[in-house]
Amino acid sequence: MKTIGIIGGGSLGLLFSAYLSDCYDVTLYTKTKTQAKCINENGITLHRQGEHHTKKVSAIPLEKNIKEADLIIITVKQYHLKEIIPFIKTLTIHTPLLFIQNGMSHIEILKNLPQSTLYLGTVEHGAMRTNMDSVHHTGIGTTRIASYRGEMESILPIVNFPWVIETDWYGMLVKKLVVNALINPLTALYRVKNGQLIHNSYFYKTMRLLFEEIAAVLKLDSAFNYWENALGVCSRTSTNQSSMLKDIQEGRQTEIDAILGYIQTQAAEKRTSTPIVDFLYGSIKGIEEEKGD
Amino acid sequence: MKTIGIIGGGSLGLLFSAYLSDCYDVTLYTKTKTQAKCINENGITLHRQGEHHTKKVSAIPLEKNIKEADLIIITVKQYHLKEIIPFIKTLTIHTPLLFIQNGMSHIEILKNLPQSTLYLGTVEHGAMRTNMDSVHHTGIGTTRIASYRGEMESILPIVNFPWVIETDWYGMLVKKLVVNALINPLTALYRVKNGQLIHNSYFYKTMRLLFEEIAAVLKLDSAFNYWENALGVCSRTSTNQSSMLKDIQEGRQTEIDAILGYIQTQAAEKRTSTPIVDFLYGSIKGIEEEKGD
Numbered sequence: 001m002k003t004i005g006i007i008g009g010g011s012l013g014l015l016f017s018a019y020l021s022d023c024y025d026v027t028l029y030t031k032t033k034t035q036a037k038c039i040n041e042n043g044i045t046l047h048r049q050g051e052h053h054t055k056k057v058s059a060i061p062l063e064k065n066i067k068e069a070d071l072i073i074i075t076v077k078q079y080h081l082k083e084i085i086p087f088i089k090t091l092t093i094h095t096p097l098l099f100i101q102n103g104m105s106h107i108e109i110l111k112n113l114p115q116s117t118l119y120l121g122t123v124e125h126g127a128m129r130t131n132m133d134s135v136h137h138t139g140i141g142t143t144r145i146a147s148y149r150g151e152m153e154s155i156l157p158i159v160n161f162p163w164v165i166e167t168d169w170y171g172m173l174v175k176k177l178v179v180n181a182l183i184n185p186l187t188a189l190y191r192v193k194n195g196q197l198i199h200n201s202y203f204y205k206t207m208r209l210l211f212e213e214i215a216a217v218l219k220l221d222s223a224f225n226y227w228e229n230a231l232g233v234c235s236r237t238s239t240n241q242s243s244m245l246k247d248i249q250e251g252r253q254t255e256i257d258a259i260l261g262y263i264q265t266q267a268a269e270k271r272t273s274t275p276i277v278d279f280l281y282g283s284i285k286g287i288e289e290e291k292g293d
Numbered sequence: 294m295k296t297i298g299i300i301g302g303g304s305l306g307l308l309f310s311a312y313l314s315d316c317y318d319v320t321l322y323t324k325t326k327t328q329a330k331c332i333n334e335n336g337i338t339l340h341r342q343g344e345h346h347t348k349k350v351s352a353i354p355l356e357k358n359i360k361e362a363d364l365i366i367i368t369v370k371q372y373h374l375k376e377i378i379p380f381i382k383t384l385t386i387h388t389p390l391l392f393i394q395n396g397m398s399h400i401e402i403l404k405n406l407p408q409s410t411l412y413l414g415t416v417e418h419g420a421m422r423t424n425m426d427s428v429h430h431t432g433i434g435t436t437r438i439a440s441y442r443g444e445m446e447s448i449l450p451i452v453n454f455p456w457v458i459e460t461d462w463y464g465m466l467v468k469k470l471v472v473n474a475l476i477n478p479l480t481a482l483y484r485v486k487n488g489q490l491i492h493n494s495y496f497y498k499t500m501r502l503l504f505e506e507i508a509a510v511l512k513l514d515s516a517f518n519y520w521e522n523a524l525g526v527c528s529r530t531s532t533n534q535s536s537m538l539k540d541i542q543e544g545r546q547t548e549i550d551a552i553l554g555y556i557q558t559q560a561a562e563k564r565t566s567t568p569i570v571d572f573l574y575g576s577i578k579g580i581e582e583e584k585g586d
Contacts, residue, residue: 190583192583196583200579200582201582206572206579209575210572213568275502276572279499279572279573282502285495286493286494286495287483289493289494
């Protein structure tokens with residue numbers, strides 16, 4: 001593997017571009033011409049643990065076809081996926097694609113793609129874009145990859161950035177979904193850091209009420225493990241602001257549709273009622289609307 | 294009727310004292326010596342529609358017995374009622390008492406009082422205490438009174454402040470409870486003014502989900518009327534901050550126990566599940582705890 005295309009110049013797109021550019025020929029596709037120009041001139045600056053390094057990366061605004069590559073990584077938010085699908089469809093069916101989105105709503109989109117090799121990824125890194133060409137790697141984690149369709153070979157050679165290969169894409173995504181469905185909306189609603197969901201006994205109880213509804217809809221086997229995993233994330237990221245809280249504070253669209261919206265769709269299919277999920281979904285959409293005014 | 298005792302120097306206590314002192318000999322019982330001293334020296338200043346008037350009122354800190362009076366009005370918050378009950382019990386059984394609290398948890402306390410004449414009141418005024426001896430009458434409304442026990446005669450002569458006599462105390466309190474249970478916790482959770490619950494379509498939906506749960510627990514006849522009444526209050530007070538939102542913002546205890554706590558008790562008795570009420574109760578208690586830190 002030599003060439004990698006990365007779609008999306010947000011925090012994850014910049015993080016992946018900066019690391020992978022050490023060993024691969026990376027092309028980053030950005031939403032705006034301004035960002036592409038800026039990165040072509042300055043490179044991408046990666047800040048980590050007090051140090052910073054600038055990496056040379058080639059950037060192109062996403063307005064024409066994407067170049068063929070040995071791997072294309074799609075890092076845009078779930079609610080922007082639809083806009084990039086026409087570009088994806090111009091690639092050959094042999095181009096391996098890796099989708100890194102929160103929630104699970106993107107699975108419906110993958111089903112209809114022509115490519116024969118599709119991977120799914122979840123990211124446990126903390127990353128914050130500070131301007132168009134700079135990213136802070138605030139939490140060193142890992143990237144989990146599983147095959148949705150096709151073999152894993154295309155992706156295995158990546159060496160300089162930690163990747164963990166998972167065998168069960170559904171289990172991998174559900175585990176992340178449960179964490180996102182608990183921590184993101186509750187921290188955004190209460191406007192607290194992740195740790196308060198375990199340190200404040202009342203918030204702990206509301207998180208548990210929410211978890212029980214979600215576990216029933218997703219029919220989680222060994223629900224205890226999912227709950228413990230979510231508590232572990234709250235604890236390890238206790239001083240962090242969740243991405244949804246940041247989105248709300250900065251007046252941006254949240255990923256609530258990809259997260260609780262997906263759970264509502266599953267509940268509707270299974271004819272299960274989810275009063276707390278419905279209430280929470282409406283609450284976050286309403287807060288989004290207030291902030292967007 | 295000549296003499297009126299008023300217990301509680303909060304916004305309602307000051308408002309009632311200021312108005313009733315025009316025609317009656319009013320004694321106001323305050324929590325602190327400082328407030329009593331301040332009112333004895335300066336009187337109570339009532340601000341209304343750009344004007345202000347200062348009324349002479351006699352104030353006493355509540356630490357000894359309460360003087361007998363033709364009517365005693367208890368305006369303290371529900372969560373402070375227990376502290377004043379020992380004083381109430383020193384009054385003769387013939388002293389008429391009027392309780393003005395939000396929610397319905399105080400009914401349990403009334404059951405065990407020895408007095409033969411007990412009234413309940415709900416207030417539709419907007420009032421804001423701006424310092425120890427000043428109150429702003431921000432919304433001109435009415436006071437509804439119903440008998441919980443005994444005849445209405447003692448209270449009928451009051452003339453200079455609008456009173457509406459209701460025949461059904463339970464219906465009167467439930468109507469107010471429903472309004473308080475919808476507007477107070479939701480505005481405190483979302484940190485919005487009352488009108489946003491009807492102007493923001495998502496908040497409108499979450500209010501409706503909450504209403505349906507409450508209507509089922511309270512077995513409301515003609516639920517539509519209660520819903521329309523609550524919408525009317527949101528509309529008429531659209532630019533107001535609810536009392537619970539103010540309590541949260543100022544780090545004070547809220548009345549959530551008297552409001553949603555009462556609904557939870559009713560639900561437990563009737564073995565009805567109330568997932569949204571439980572979630573919302575925990576959310577407000579948790580936010581209270583955050584702010585109280």
